[in-house]
Amino acid sequence: MRARPLLHRLALRGSAAACLLAAAGPAAAQDAANATPIPPSAGIRVVVETPGPGSTVKARDNLVEVRGTAIAAGEEAQRFDVMVVLDVSGSTRYPSGADVDGDGVVGENPQEGLYAPGEYPPDVLCTDPDDTILAAEVAAARTLIASLRPERTRVGLATFSGAVDPETHLQRSRDQKNAELQAPLSADFSRALAGLAAVLQRGPHGATDFSAGIRLATTELAGLPGAVSSPGGDAKKVILFLTDGTPSFPIGRDDVEDAGDLEAAVNAARLARAAGIKINTYALGTNALGRPVAATEVARVTVGSFTPVLEPGAIVAALQGVSFANIEDVAVANLTLREDTPDVRLNPDGSFQAFVPVREGNNRLLVNAVASDGSVANVELAFRFEAAPQDSRMRERELDQLRQLNTELLRHVEAERIKREKRRTRVQKEIEIRSEP
Numbered sequence: 001m002r003a004r005p006l007l008h009r010l011a012l013r014g015s016a017a018a019c020l021l022a023a024a025g026p027a028a029a030q031d032a033a034n035a036t037p038i039p040p041s042a043g044i045r046v047v048v049e050t051p052g053p054g055s056t057v058k059a060r061d062n063l064v065e066v067r068g069t070a071i072a073a074g075e076e077a078q079r080f081d082v083m084v085v086l087d088v089s090g091s092t093r094y095p096s097g098a099d100v101d102g103d104g105v106v107g108e109n110p111q112e113g114l115y116a117p118g119e120y121p122p123d124v125l126c127t128d129p130d131d132t133i134l135a136a137e138v139a140a141a142r143t144l145i146a147s148l149r150p151e152r153t154r155v156g157l158a159t160f161s162g163a164v165d166p167e168t169h170l171q172r173s174r175d176q177k178n179a180e181l182q183a184p185l186s187a188d189f190s191r192a193l194a195g196l197a198a199v200l201q202r203g204p205h206g207a208t209d210f211s212a213g214i215r216l217a218t219t220e221l222a223g224l225p226g227a228v229s230s231p232g233g234d235a236k237k238v239i240l241f242l243t244d245g246t247p248s249f250p251i252g253r254d255d256v257e258d259a260g261d262l263e264a265a266v267n268a269a270r271l272a273r274a275a276g277i278k279i280n281t282y283a284l285g286t287n288a289l290g291r292p293v294a295a296t297e298v299a300r301v302t303v304g305s306f307t308p309v310l311e312p313g314a315i316v317a318a319l320q321g322v323s324f325a326n327i328e329d330v331a332v333a334n335l336t337l338r339e340d341t342p343d344v345r346l347n348p349d350g351s352f353q354a355f356v357p358v359r360e361g362n363n364r365l366l367v368n369a370v371a372s373d374g375s376v377a378n379v380e381l382a383f384r385f386e387a388a389p390q391d392s393r394m395r396e397r398e399l400d401q402l403r404q405l406n407t408e409l410l411r412h413v414e415a416e417r418i419k420r421e422k423r424r425t426r427v428q429k430e431i432e433i434r435s436e437p
Contacts, residue, residue, distance in 0.1 A: 043072065043073045043371050043373055043374075043375025043377075044070060044071065044072050044073060044327070044369055044370070044371040044375040044376065044377040045070075045071050045377050046068060046069070046070050046071075046330075046367050046369045046377050046378075046379040047068050047069050047070075047071065048066065048067075048068040048367060048379055048381055049067045049068050049069070050065070050066065050067045050068075051064060051066070051381070051383045052383070053381055053382060053383065054382065054383060054384075055383045055384070056383065056384045056385075056386060057358075057383055057384070057385050057386070058385075058386045058387070058388035059385070059387070059388060060387070060388065061387075062357055062358050062359065062360075062385070062387070063355045063356065063357060063358065064355070064356050064358045064363075064383075064385060065353065065354070065355055065356075066332055066352075066353070066354045066355075066356055066365065066367070067351070067352070067353050067354075068351070068352055068367065069349075069350050069351045069352070070325070070327045070330055070346075070350045070351075070352060070369035070371075070377070071325070071327075071350055072325060072326040072327055072350070072371040072372065072373070072375070073371070073373075073375070075325055075326060075350070078152075078235075078236060078325070079152055079153065079154070079232070079233075079234075079235040079236070080152060080153045080154070080235055080236050080237075080238065080324045080325075080349060081153075081154050081156075081185050081221055081232040081235040081236070081237045081238070082148075082153060082154070082155050082156070082185075082238050082239075082240065082324065083155075083156045083157070083158060083185070083217040083220055083221055083238075083239045083240070084141045084144070084145075084155065084156070084157050084158070084192070084240050084242075085157075085158045085159070085160065085179075085213045085214070085216075085217050085239055085240065085241045085242065086134075086137045086138070086141065086157070086158070086159045086160075086199065086242050087137070087159075087160060087161070087208060087213075087242055087243035087244055087245065088134060088159045088160070088161045088199060088202075088203075088204055088205065088206070089160075089161045089162070089204060089205070089206055089207055089208040089244075089245060089248075090161075090204050090205060090206060090207070091133070091204070091208070091244055091245050092132060092133040092134035092137065092204040092244055093125045093126060093132055093133075093134070093203070093204040094109060094125050094126060094132065094133055094244075095107045095108055095109055095125070095126045095127075095128075095131055095132060095133070096131055096132060096133045096135065096136035096284075096311075096312040096313035096315075097311045097312060097313045098131065098136060098311065098312070098313020098314065098316075099131060099313075100130055100131045100132075100135045100136050100139050100313060100316075101128070101130035101131060101135065103128070103130070105127075105128055105131075106128070106131060107126040107127045107128030107129070107130070107131030107132065108126070108127050109125050109126060109127075110124060110125075110126075110127050111124075111125065113127075115127075129203075131313075132204070133244050133284060133285070133312045134199070134200065134203070134204050135200065136284075136312050136313045136315050136316060137242050137284075137315060138196045138199060138200050139316050140242070140315040140316045140318075140319040141157070141192075141196055141242075141319070142193065142196055143316050143319070143320065144240070144319050144320065144322075144348065145189050145192055145193060147320065147345070147347040147348065147349075147351075148189070148347065148348065148349055149347075149349055149351055150187035150188070150189060151187070152349050152351075153187070153324070153349050154185040154186055154187050154229075154232065154235070155183075155185065155186065155187075155189055155192045156181070156183055156184050156185035156186065156192065156217075156220055156221075156229060157181075157182040157183040157192045157195040157196065157199075158179055158180065158181050158182060158213060158216050158217050158220070159179065159180050159182055159199055159213070160178055160179040160180075160208070160209050160210070160212050160213030160216070161178060161179075161204075161205055161206030161207060161208065161209065162176070162178035162206045162207035162208065162209040162212070162248070162249040162250070162254065163176055163178075163205075163206050163207075164206055164207050164254045168253075169253040169254050169255050169256075170252070170253060170254070171207075171249060171250065177212070178206075178207075178209035178212035178213075178249055178250065179209065179212035179213045179215070179216040180216075181216060181220065181228060182195030182196070182198060182199060183195035184220060184227075184228040184229040184230075185220055185221070185229035185230070185232060186229075206254075207248045207249045207254035208243065208245045208246065208247055208248045208249060208254075209247060209248075209249035209250055209261075209264075210241075210243070210247040210261070210264070210265035210268070210294055210298065211247065211250060211261075211264035211265045211267065211268040212249075212250070213241065214239065214241070214265065214268035214269060214271075214272055214279065214298065215268045215271065217239045217241075217272075217277075218239070218268070218271055218272045218275055218277055221237040221239070221272075221275065221277050222237070222275035222276075222277065224275075236324060237275070237276060237277045237278070238277065238278050238279070238280065238304075238324060239272065239277060239278070239279040239280070239302075239304075240280050240282070240319065240322065241279055241280065241281045241282065241295075241298065242282045242284065242315065242319075243281070243282070243283060243284065243295060244283075244284040244285045244287075244312060245285075245287070246261075246287070246292050246293075246294050246295075247261035247262060247264070247265050247294050248261060249261060250264055251264065261294075262293060262294050262297070265294050265297070265298055266294075266297050266298065266301060268298075269297070269298040269301040269302050270301055272302050273301055273302045273303070277302060278302045278303055278304040279298050279299055279301075279302040279304040280299065280304045280305045280306075280307070280322055281295040281296070281298050281299045281304065281305075281306050281307070282295075282307045282309055282315060282318060282319065283295045283306070283307070283308050283309065284309045284312040284315055285309075285310070285312055286310060288308030288309060288310055289308065289310065291306070291308070305322075307321070320345075320347075320348070322348050323346075323348055323350075323372065324348045324349055324350075325348070325349050325350030326350075326371055326372040326373070327346065327350045327369060327370070327371060327372065328370040328371060328372050328374075329346060329369070329370045330344055330346045330352045330354075330367065330368070330369045330370075331344060331367075331368045331369075332344055332354040332356050332365060332366070332367050332368070333356075333365070333366050333368075334356055334357055334358060334363055334364070334365055335364040335365065335366050335380070336358075336359060336362065336363045336364050337357060337358070337359060337363075339357050341354055341355060341356045341357065343355040343356075352369075358385040359385065360385060360386065360387060361384060361385065362382065362383075362384055362385075363382070363383060363384070363385055364380060364381070364382050365380070365381045365382075365383075366378060366379070366380050366381075367379045367380075367381070
């Protein structure tokens with residue numbers, strides 16, 4: 001249940017595609033009438049659901065959609081219980097740096113920009129409320145849910161913050177609840193989606209209590225007393241924890257990061273680990289550069305992963321990098337055309353979707369999958385393609401969404417690479433300066 005490193009995943013996809021085409025050899029010119037299975041390794045297998053072997057596919061354009069599932073060894077009957085835990089504290093009112101709502105305008109902080117005095121009230125921190133950090137978190141969760149399959153995964157939703165007394169900066173009451181269950185674990189994803197809509201409508205508020213969010217999610221996943229969710233049995237349990245800050249509650253003032261706040265978060269993580277739960281943390285914003293202790297420790301204690309997301313708006317792409325199913329990557333190529341496709345989407349549960357270029361007549365495809373332990377499996381599939389005038393607007397929308405997500409992922413990776421290089425160069429200069437006699 002670790003997040004796939006984005007740079008490695010993209011590099012792997014390119015090399016995997018090259019291997020696929022090389023494997024085609026001279027035989028790529030000879031079309032097969034039926035599928036030719038290639039025995040998989042012991043560590044992984046691939047099931048292609050569509051198109052079927054030997055079938056005839058008709059479409060308006062020369063693209064065929066391929067759907068299937070890659071299954072790592074020991075994961076055949078595996079189900080997943082996933083709690084998405086969102087930071088809804090007051091700081092999530094700030095701009096995410098991305099056009100989250102896709103209206104062509106990126107929200108900015110009017111208190112820092114060139115805006116006329118009084119154009120925005122002092123408490124407005126983003127000119128487009130649909131481009132805030134909270135909006136980006138919600139969009140990321142929605143995209144994640146859309147990629148999952150209810151037959152394998154249950155999803156729940158929780159939020160955390162903490163009501164603050166404006167005069168003392170302390171909690172309003174000693175027994176207040178700083179986390180809320182928005183949707184219990186369910187294979188009916190509409191419940192989590194409704195919860196996300198309610199979170200966005202309610203908006204950011206309060207302080208930041210890591211421990212409350214972790215404990216509530218643990219209660220639901222482990223079926224502890226007070227849980228609303230039904231027991232998940234042997235399902236793998238994971239928390240996806242999104243935050244743009246550091247814990248400021250439950251100890252002391254909300255404007256002071258106390259050692260007790262960190263201790264409470266780590267203790268909550270230990271409870272999660274004892275219940276067999278892994279926590280993947282995502283730190284949004286510039287503070288991610290310093291590898292914030294709370295977010296990294298929570299992940300470390302539970303043997304989860306820590307992912308820094310310097311531009312909060314990139315969380316939509318970054319969250320897709322998580323893997324529950326121990327599948328590293330999937331690549332697809334048309335052996336007949338000797339072309340691979342970049343339009344592949346690997347979902348966290350191991351299912352995948354690809355749009356592959358084809359030609360009239362017989363086509364041979366090869367699906368290549370890599371497990372987290374390095375095991376590789378290949379499945380070859382033969383079918384016939386016939387061009388046919390039909391409405392494919394829904395498929396075109398799916399392809400556009402897939403390409404947009406992959407583009408955002410690439411942009412996120414490149415931004416991370418550039419910032420790392422600038423940081424390395426800056427530090428190297430300091431080293432040289434300070435090393436001079």
